[in-house]
Amino acid sequence: MLFLTLRLSRGAALVVTLGILAACALPRVGPNKSEIFAGSVLREGDAFILTVDDRVNAIAAVAPALGFTAGFLNAGELGSDTIRAGDTLGLTIFENVDDGLLVPQGQNASVLEEVQVDGQGYIFVPYAGRILAAGNTPEAIRRIITGKLADQTPDPQVQVRRLAGDGATVSVSGAVNGQGVYPIERPTRSLIPMLAAAGGVAIEPDIARVTVARGDQKAEVFYNDLFNNPRNDVALRDGDAIIVKSDSRTFTVLGATGSQDRVTFESQKITAIEALAQVGGLSSTQADPTGVFVFRNEPEEITEQLVGQDVTGVQRVVYVLDLTRPNGMFMARDFAIRDGDTVYVTEAPFVQFNKAIAAATGSLSAVESVSSTTGL
Template sequence: MILGLISACALPRVGPNKQEIFAGSVLREGDSFVLTVDDRVNAIAAVAPALGFSAGFLNAGVIGSDTIRPGDTLGLTIFENVDDGLIVPQGANSTLLEEVQVDGDGFIFVPYAGRIRAAGNTPEAIRRIITERLGDQTPDPQVQVRRLAGDGATVSVAGAVNAQGVYPIERPTRTLISMLAAAGGVSINPEIARVKIQRGSHTAEIFYDDLYDSPRNDVALRGGDNIIVNADTRSFTALGATGSQERVPFETKTISAIEAIATVGGLSSLTADPTGVFVFRTEPEAIAEQLVGLDLTGPQRVVYVLDLTQPNGMFTAREFAIRDGDTVYVTEAPFVRFDKTVAAITGSLSATSALTNASGL
């Protein structure tokens, strides 16, 4: 009678056992593909969305530090070699035009020289244009052009940096790495830092560490760029017979199944089944088709099986890449359920004996 009661009641456990997971396979009319991880599966499943800069960012040339841009402010000094000058006041040999601002279309206005294209030119090029135009009206004019502080060549740096703010694009800070250095560097673990650039309607993002993998990643900046540094938001969930059951953020750019298990305290030495380590994931259609060799429609539920007792099981798990949103689940060993059953029986018999003794029967 007691055995019947126990078999009729569900014993407490951390989740489904191996048999129940395999029963959910498509091969058994379930709704997920259950795949044993091997080298082939590892090679396909390791594909993950990559971060990086598009060609538009990578191919952008560095802007010269003397290139004038809309919003910049110039200072002009004009010298004339005549007593009655065109611009210079009588009795003086020069006139100073302070704070001539480049308008939104990239032009400045100089008396007697007219409207001049400044944006995209250097101060030297602008000097030559003004000199040429004034030379038709006054003999041998001499012109000096200086670039003053302007608001057209700046970027904003925000997020997890030590000194957020708006910074000018100057000779030492014309590229991304140097600009981040000017902002004091990142204030979080570089391994989980992600750097995003917003340029008009275009956005690109890269891992901070990847900036140093190739010189091309140190992209040239443009006025108006927004640089944002944030911590990586990827995570996985660990459940079952592990040291702890929790949602775990990524602490490195990549993490393997072995590292994921170690992060939550490893397998429970008292309850875990090392042949029953599962990773639950929804795979994109293209990857799922490669895995199962079938024509599929839409994302597919895939359950990856890792057996750590096999000769190469540890190597396979070490090479299996965990992705954002994965659930790592470790089943209980078969003897654990047996022990729970025995404990339930023993506890029930003890309770019956206690009731009998208390009633005096």
């Protein structure tokens, strides 16, 4: 009888201890599912909580796209022999008369060496006047000078050649194998061959982003998209700056996973399954596969499509992935992670229960130890 009473007393003590522990904050990785759902707009919070399905995947997968503007896409290729301000030209003028305008008596040609193209792009030729050279080819300049001299001397013949100056150039910097200033020549009039001339990218192509700065305009594309879409191989212009850098997008993984970290994108697109795999997957001893959440701030237009109602401004959205549901793994495999996302995996309910049991067992053991010591 005494033994039964003692067992009942210990059972009661365990129940009381569990209740006390439940009321206290046992260590855990973060909020549980019920606490997250309490943050819904339908309850105590201001977040839209959505279970991921095919419709949600189709809408939420929309991400801000990189790409060139029409100004870059519609620019024609620049000739490799285009003259620019600062170049030095050499002119040779032949006249079919004994007493010509420019040709000395007894000679058949006049040579004008080192004709400088001024800052405004012009040159001066006697009897032809001020001629716009910058932006024209030597052949175009030849025709202009010939036309202006033809009214003053019969059948003039003109040769134009560049003596100094690199012509049009671009700078290539960042994660390339050969940074430097490169001339726009016949094989390198567009972006892809110019990058090849610079030795190619020095980082993984999947995470390389290419920026082209032209005056006050700037556009960026993923390196792989240069080859996936031929239009992205844009024509270059004098003074363009080409910068190659690594993708700076990140997401954060917390909760019952193999590790908790801020993770950089390893490819242009990452799904929820791939994001979990990058941190070692779900913890086999702690994770609740029904409680995988993705926290994101969604733009107004995407949120309205998701919830079917008007909203104002950026909204907090929580996506729920239940890997145990039919097709749950497929939903997670198709869900696209975006820059700034937080992926959180809740603990399984029994984990907290086990912690409470362990804590209670430890407490009762301590009590028994004290009792045996005092002889009670």
